[in-house]
Amino acid sequence: MSVETRQSPPTFRMPAGFNGLLPALILIVLFFVVPVLALLLRSVTEPEPGLQNYAALLGDGTYARVFFNTFLVASVVTIVTVLVAFPVAWMLAIMPSALASIVFGVIILSMWTNLLTRTYAWMVLLQRTGVINRTLMAAGIIDQPLPLINNLTGVTIGMVYIMLPFMILPLVGTLRAIDPMTLRAAALCGASPFQAFRRILLPLSLPGVAAGGLMVFVMSLGYFVTPALLGGTSNMMLAEMIAQMIQSLLNWGLGSAAAFILLVVTMALYALQLRLVGARRMSGGI
Amino acid sequence: MLLDYDRMGWLKIALLGFTALVAGFLLLPVVFIVLLSFGSSRWLAFPPPGWTLKWYQELFADPAWLDAALTSARIATMTAILAVAIGLLASFALVRGQFAGREILRGLLLTPMVLPVVVFAIAIYAFFLRLGLGGTTIGFVIAHTVLALPFAIIPIATALEGFDRSIEDAAIVCGASPLEARLRITLPSIRIGIFSAAIFSFLASWDEVVVAIFMASPSLQTLPVKIWGSLRSDLSPVIAAASSLLVGLTLALMVVTALLQRKVRT
Numbered sequence: 001m002s003v004e005t006r007q008s009p010p011t012f013r014m015p016a017g018f019n020g021l022l023p024a025l026i027l028i029v030l031f032f033v034v035p036v037l038a039l040l041l042r043s044v045t046e047p048e049p050g051l052q053n054y055a056a057l058l059g060d061g062t063y064a065r066v067f068f069n070t071f072l073v074a075s076v077v078t079i080v081t082v083l084v085a086f087p088v089a090w091m092l093a094i095m096p097s098a099l100a101s102i103v104f105g106v107i108i109l110s111m112w113t114n115l116l117t118r119t120y121a122w123m124v125l126l127q128r129t130g131v132i133n134r135t136l137m138a139a140g141i142i143d144q145p146l147p148l149i150n151n152l153t154g155v156t157i158g159m160v161y162i163m164l165p166f167m168i169l170p171l172v173g174t175l176r177a178i179d180p181m182t183l184r185a186a187a188l189c190g191a192s193p194f195q196a197f198r199r200i201l202l203p204l205s206l207p208g209v210a211a212g213g214l215m216v217f218v219m220s221l222g223y224f225v226t227p228a229l230l231g232g233t234s235n236m237m238l239a240e241m242i243a244q245m246i247q248s249l250l251n252w253g254l255g256s257a258a259a260f261i262l263l264v265v266t267m268a269l270y271a272l273q274l275r276l277v278g279a280r281r282m283s284g285g286i
Numbered sequence: 287m288l289l290d291y292d293r294m295g296w297l298k299i300a301l302l303g304f305t306a307l308v309a310g311f312l313l314l315p316v317v318f319i320v321l322l323s324f325g326s327s328r329w330l331a332f333p334p335p336g337w338t339l340k341w342y343q344e345l346f347a348d349p350a351w352l353d354a355a356l357t358s359a360r361i362a363t364m365t366a367i368l369a370v371a372i373g374l375l376a377s378f379a380l381v382r383g384q385f386a387g388r389e390i391l392r393g394l395l396l397t398p399m400v401l402p403v404v405v406f407a408i409a410i411y412a413f414f415l416r417l418g419l420g421g422t423t424i425g426f427v428i429a430h431t432v433l434a435l436p437f438a439i440i441p442i443a444t445a446l447e448g449f450d451r452s453i454e455d456a457a458i459v460c461g462a463s464p465l466e467a468r469l470r471i472t473l474p475s476i477r478i479g480i481f482s483a484a485i486f487s488f489l490a491s492w493d494e495v496v497v498a499i500f501m502a503s504p505s506l507q508t509l510p511v512k513i514w515g516s517l518r519s520d521l522s523p524v525i526a527a528a529s530s531l532l533v534g535l536t537l538a539l540m541v542v543t544a545l546l547q548r549k550v551r552t
Contacts, residue, residue, distance in 0.1 A: 020379035023372045024395055024435060032398055032432050035413035036405065042412070084308060091305045094291040103309050105540070110312040112536045115493050116513045117529035121315030124322065124330050124521060131318070131332045164312065180289040193288060193297065201288050222402020224496050229517060239404040246408045247500070259405045270400045274393070 036263070039256045046253035053257035063241075063258075070238040073152055073227070074220035077159045081167045082213050084160065086205075089171035111165040119229050122158045123149065126230070150232035158226040163219065167212045174208025211277045218269045222262055238262055316533055323526035330521060341527040351528060354512035361423060361508060362491040365430040369487035370480060372431070373438030378468075380439070381446045399436035403496040406433070411500040421503030429497050434487035441486065445479025446472075478550055485539060 043053050057063050092100050110118070125131050126148040133145040148154055178201070186196040224239040231237065236244075238258065245255035291298065318332075323341055325334025345351050380392050398406065410429045411420065419425035449472060457467035473480070495510040502511040509528075516525050 018379060018383055018385045020375035020377075021383070021391060022375075024376035024439075025391070027372060027428075027432060027435065028395055028398070031410065031413070031428050032406065033394075035409040036401075039405075039409040039412060087301050088305045088308050091301050094289055096291070103305060106309045106312050108540060109316060109536060112489065112539065113316055114510070114513075114529065114532040114536070116495060116510055116517065117319060117532050118315050120513070120517055120521070120525055120529060121319045121322075123517070124332075124526075125315065125318060127330075129329075129331075134332075161311070161315070164308070175289075178289060183288050184290070196288055218400065222404060224402075224404045239402055242404050242408065243496075243499075246411075252412070255408060259408060262402055263405050266400065266402055 040260050040263075042252050043256035043260050046256075053253045054261075056254060057257055057261065066236050066238055066241050069152065069235050070221060073155055073159065073237060074217050076156055077163060077220045078213050078217040080156070080160050081163045081216050082209060085164055085167035085171055085212070086209065088164075089168045089175055092168070092172045093175035107165045107168060110161075115162070115225055118161065119158060119226055122154070122161065123229060126154050126157065149230055152231065152235055154230035155227045155237070158230040159220055159223060162223075162226060163216045166219065167216055170212050170215075171205070171208050174205050178204045207276065211273055214269060214273045214276065218266055218273070221269075222266055319526050320530045320533055323523065323530040325523065328523060330523060330526075341523045344524050345527045345531075348524075350507075351509075351512060351524075354507045354509045357423075357506060358492055358509040361426045361430060362488045364423075364427045365434050365491035366484050366488040368427065368431045369434040369438040369490075370442075370483050373435055373442055373483055373487075374480065376435075377439055377442040377446050381443050382451075395439060396436045398432050403433070403494075407497040407500045410497065414501065420501060421506050423506065426498070426501055426506070426508070429501065430491035430494055431487075433494060433497065434490040437486035437490050438483040441479040441482035442476065443479075445476035449475050478547065481543075481546060485543065489539075 044051060046053075088103075092103055095103070127133070128145045128147075128149075130148070132148065133142075136142045137145065146153075148157070182200055182204070183196050186200050187193075191199070222239050223237070224243060227237040228240045228243075231240070239262070242255050242258045242262065245251045245258060249255075288294065288297075294301075322330060322332065322334070324337050324339070325332065326336040326338040326340070327334045376395060380388060380395075406429075410432075414420040414422075414425045414429075419428070453475070454467045454472050457471045458464055462470070493510065494508075495514060498508045498511045499514060502508065507515075509532075513525060513528065516522060
């Protein structure tokens with residue numbers, strides 16, 4: 001800093017530069033963008049140049065089933081997660097803070113616990129002879145153990161469990177931002193609680209619900225661990241199929257083509273979400 | 287009065303009951319796994335016929351588990367240091383920089399958080415096979431730093447946005463060099479953001495399964511890879527013992543975070 005600049009404070013603001021971004025950009029370009037592009041290149045060059053990998057993926061009933069399963073599970077998981085998360089977020093937004101911090105503690109504990117630990121717990125809980133089946137049978141609700149694992153039911157339960165915190169936490173922020181006065185005004189004007197909910201609370205919280213729901217949907221589409229452990233071999237999901245094509249079948253062409261399809265769908269939905277909330281607001285999610 | 291806690295009547299009771307139910311659902315697997323790790327049944331019968339510590343003994347008797355835990359700790363620590371350092375520099379540029387395309391670059395740096403991990407996993411696996419970095423510690427650290435970077439940038443950038451820059455300028459007016467002002471004024475003020483960044487990027491690596499499954503070699507296994515391998519072969523209670531220790535670690539991290547936040551507030 002020279003003496004002249006010290007005399008005029010405004011010029012102290014160094015044109016805070018682009019340079020700080022360089023390490024991050026080098027890392028991301030070299031070890032993220034380049035490898036992903038190289039992978040996509042393989043999808044049109046292996047085993048020979050052309051689009052035959054995409055033709056194979058989109059023209060075959062087996063693969064169509066995998067795509068269908070993936071969208072089905074992601075949709076069901078999203079809907080269930082939104083329905084369960086909304087009332088919890090609603091309460092968390094208005095609860096006395098001592099009570100709320102207990103619930104937040106439970107949510108954080110669940111979210112920070114090792115992913116495999118949580119999935120392992122569900123594998124044991126949902127087994128044929130697991131606690132849930134035994135409890136239901138002891139209570140006389142069912143006679144036969146329910147098939148809760150190695151199928152899409154197990155995947156859905158496990159995924160909803162993992163996604164709930166990602167939906168609840170941002171939604172609390174949305175609901176807290178709503179001015180309670182708007183609801184008091186509705187009540188004063190004669191609205192019933194149901195009308196107030198449907199015409200005020202729900203519409204005002206809809207941006208948060210849409211953004212969170214979209215995030216859950218996108219995360220579910222590409223999820224690997226839970227479907228691989230709680231799902232069955234007969235109804236695979238997309239991420240699992242990609243891993244299998246590469247790891248077991250060593251079919252890089254087909255695997256990278258499937259990866260490209262997943263990437264395009266994910267990025268398109270991500271772009272939609274950015275338009276809904278804006279890049280900055282997204283950051284509040286974690 | 288749908289947003290007035292004291293005047294909601296029966297609706298409040300119903301919603302509170304539902305919230306308690308969901309909290310129970312979230313807590314269930316965590317509590318269950320800890321109880322299971324002390325149960326004596328090899329077949330994971332619950333409630334267990336008796337209580338025992340033998341799964342913990344088995345866990346500690348097998349050096350492969352400890353080895354995997356140490357490998358994970360080493361890789362996660364290096365990842366956290368790298369991600370925080372790179373993320374700190376990037377956050378300053380993203381929050382204060384005046385250059386074209388800033389929002390696009392921000393989006394680019396956050397993309398690893400959104401792209402399905404499996405796509406990145408096979409891409410970096412293929413790439414590292416060619417570079418000879420597959421199955422190496424450095425390969426793991428690079429891949430995990432890419433994944434951890436968004437989790438480092440978000441809390442630091444958020445903290446930096448909330449920091450009043452005129453305080454830094456005041457230090458400069460009082461004779462500090464710009465670097466000194468940043469190190470002694472700005473960094474301490476955003477320390478909670480930096481601390482969160484360190485925890486999140488540590489966890490991002492420590493818990494990472496998918497890239498690790500592809501990258502692991504017989505001689506280099508992280509803890510999630512070891513658990514994954516055991517899960518696929520059988521549901522041994524030893525996994526429950528290992529998992530309970532991980533739950534303990536999570537609780538310890540939560541307590542440290544809560545204490546630090548309290549300390550900052552007072």
